[in-house]
Amino acid sequence: MHRVAITGIGIVSCLGNDIRSVSTALREGKSGVVVDPRRIQLGFRSPLTGTIANFDLTFPLHRKYRKTMPDFSVWAYGAVMEALRMAGLHPGAIQNEETGLIFGCDSSCRAAVQQVDLLKKHRETKSIGSGWIFRSMTSNVTMNLNTILKTRGACWTVSAACSSGGHAVGQAADLIASGRQDRVICGGAQEINWETVCSFDGLGAFSTRIQDPGAASRPFDRDRDGLVPGGGAAALVLERMDRAHGRNAPVLGEILSYAFSSDGEFLYVPSRDGLKRAMQQALKRARMTPSDIGYICAHATSTQEGDAAEAENIYAVFSDRCPPVSSTKSMTGHELWMSGASQVVYSTLMARDNFIAANMNFTAPDEHTKKLNIVTETQHKGPETVMCNSAGFGGTNSCLILGFA
Amino acid sequence: MTDKEIIEKINTALAEEFELDEASMLPEAHLFDDLELDSLDLVDMVIVLEQTFGFKIREEEEIRSIRTLGDIHAFVIRKRHQRLQSS
Numbered sequence: 028m029h030r031v032a033i034t035g036i037g038i039v040s041c042l043g044n045d046i047r048s049v050s051t052a053l054r055e056g057k058s059g060v061v062v063d064p065r066r067i068q069l070g071f072r073s074p075l076t077g078t079i080a081n082f083d084l085t086f087p088l089h090r091k092y093r094k095t096m097p098d099f100s101v102w103a104y105g106a107v108m109e110a111l112r113m114a115g116l117h118p119g120a121i122q123n124e125e126t127g128l129i130f131g132c133d134s135s136c137r138a139a140v141q142q143v144d145l146l147k148k149h150r151e152t153k154s155i156g157s158g159w160i161f162r163s164m165t166s167n168v169t170m171n172l173n174t175i176l177k178t179r180g181a182c183w184t185v186s187a188a189c190s191s192g193g194h195a196v197g198q199a200a201d202l203i204a205s206g207r208q209d210r211v212i213c214g215g216a217q218e219i220n221w222e223t224v225c226s227f228d229g230l231g232a233f234s235t236r237i238q239d240p241g242a243a244s245r246p247f248d249r250d251r252d253g254l255v256p257g258g259g260a261a262a263l264v265l266e267r268m269d270r271a272h273g274r275n276a277p278v279l280g281e282i283l284s285y286a287f288s289s290d291g292e293f294l295y296v297p298s299r300d301g302l303k304r305a306m307q308q309a310l311k312r313a314r315m316t317p318s319d320i321g322y323i324c325a326h327a328t329s330t331q332e333g334d335a336a337e338a339e340n341i342y343a344v345f346s347d348r349c350p351p352v353s354s355t356k357s358m359t360g361h362e363l364w365m366s367g368a369s370q371v372v373y374s375t376l377m378a379r380d381n382f383i384a385a386n387m388n389f390t391a392p393d394e395h396t397k398k399l400n401i402v403t404e405t406q407h408k409g410p411e412t413v414m415c416n417s418a419g420f421g422g423t424n425s426c427l428i429l430g431f432a
Numbered sequence: 433m434t435d436k437e438i439i440e441k442i443n444t445a446l447a448e449e450f451e452l453d454e455a456s457m458l459p460e461a462h463l464f465d466d467l468e469l470d471s472l473d474l475v476d477m478v479i480v481l482e483q484t485f486g487f488k489i490r491e492e493e494e495i496r497s498i499r500t501l502g503d504i505h506a507f508v509i510r511k512r513h514q515r516l517q518s519s
C-alpha cells in the first residue's frame with residue numbers, strides 16, 4: 028500500500044473564495060450565513076443559507092465550457108485550479124492516465140428545473156438549448172472538469188447524500204494507496220439555490236433563528252434548532268507520497284486512513300453505532316488508538332437528533348478521553364454534498380496555519396453533547412492528527428484520518 | 433430591413449451568443465474550422481436566429497448543410513423573403 032499525500036487544496040465557500048480568506052474566517056469564527064429574501068416570498072420556513080459572494084474566476088473559462096456547467100461546477104473549477112497551483116502542477120503534468128478525478132455531488136436540481144421550465148415555455152425540445160443535459164446531471168462536475176483539465180484516469184462522481192464529499196476523498200485515497208492512480212483531484216461540490224432545498228425546508232429541518240443568522244447554526248449546543256443549508260466547492264490534490272517527494276511537491280499532510288459504514292436502519296435518523304463503526308474501522312486501518320487522534324472535525328449539522336447521535340457515537344469510541352471536537356458547520360452551515368471534502372480542506376488549513384477552529388455558538392451542552400470535549404474558542408495550536416466524520420441520509424458514513432506530523 | 437441590416441443583425445446576435453470576435457466574422461468563415469463552433473452550438477444557433485428574427489426554423493436538413501457564416505446569412509435572407517412573399 029502506498030502512502031497518500033495532500034499536496035494541494037482549494038475552496039470556494041461562504042467563508043471566502045480562496046484558502047487564505049477561508050483560513051482567516053475559520054480562525055476568527057466568522058459566519059457565512061445570510062438571509063435570502065426570495066425564500067421568504069416563496070413560503071420557506073427558513074430563509075437562512077450559506078452564500079457565495081463576489082466569486083470571480085482567476086482562470087477564465089471559455090464559453091464552450093461555461094455552457095455545460097452550472098454555477099457550482101464553475102466553483103469546483105475555481106477550487107481545483109487553486110489546489111493545482113498550490114501543488115505546483117501545470118496542465119501538462121495531469122493530462123495522463125495516472126491522474127484521476129473524483130468528486131462528491133448528489134444533485135444538480137436547479138438546472139433540472141430550468142430545463143423543464145424552458146420546455147413548458149417554448150413547447151418544443153429543440154428550443155431548450157444544448158447545455159442543459161450536461162448541467163442537470165449529478166456527475167456534471169467531473170464530466171466538465173475532465174474535458175477542461177484533460178485528465179485521463181478515473182472520472183466519476185460519488186453520490187452518497189451528505190457524505191458524498193467524504194467518500195469521494197476516501198475513494199480517491201484508496202485508488203492511490205492501492206496503486207491504481209498516482210494522483211487524484213478530488214473534492215465535493217454543492218449548489219446553493221432555493222430549488223434544491225425547498226422540500227427539505229418543508230420537513231422542518233432548518234433553523235429558524237432568522238433574527239441572528241450568524242448564531243443559527245449551533246452544532247452540539249443545547250438550543251440548536253436545525254441546520255442551515257449552504258454549499259460551494261472544495262478540492263484537494265492527493266498524490267502517492269513517493270511521487271510527491273519525487274517532484275519536490277509541497278506535502279501539506281497525509282490521508283492516513285479512510286473507512287466507511289452504513290447504518291442499515293432509518294432513512295433520515297442516524298443510528299447509535301453507524302459512525303462509531305466507521306471511526307473504529309478508520310482507527311484500525313491506520314493502526315491507531317483513540318488517544319492518537321488530536322482533533323475531531325465533526326459532521327454535526329445543528330439538528331437535535333443528528334448531533335446527539337454523533338455525540339453518542341464519538342463517546343462510544345473515545346469514552347472519557349475525547350479529543351477536542353468542533354463542527355465547522357457552525358460557521359458555514361451544512362455544505363451538504365461538499366461538506367465531507369470541505370472538512371478535509373478546513374482541517375488541512377488548521378494544521379497548516381496552526382490553529383483549531385472553534386465550534387461557534389456553543390453555549391451549553393445537552394445530555395448527549397456534554398460527553399464531548401467541544402472547542403469553544405479558537406485554539407492556537409494546530410492538530411497533528413484529525414478525524415473527519417461525515418454522515419448522510421440513508422445512514423451512509425465516512426471517516427477519514429489525516430496526519431500532519 | 434435591408435440584406436445588409438439582416439447580416440449585421442445576425443452577426444451581432446451570433447457574436448453575443450458565441451463570444452465571437454466580430455473581426456473574424458467574414459462570410460467565408462467556416463463555422464467549425466474558423467469560428468470554432470461545434471455541433472452543440474448549432475442547436476443554440478437555431479434558437480438564437482429564431483429569437484432574433486421571430487420565425488421558426490423547420491428546415492433541419494438545410495441547417496445541417498450550413499458550413500459558413502455566409503451560408504447562415506443566405507439562409508436567413510431567403511427565409512425572410514419567403515415570409516414577406518407569403519404574408
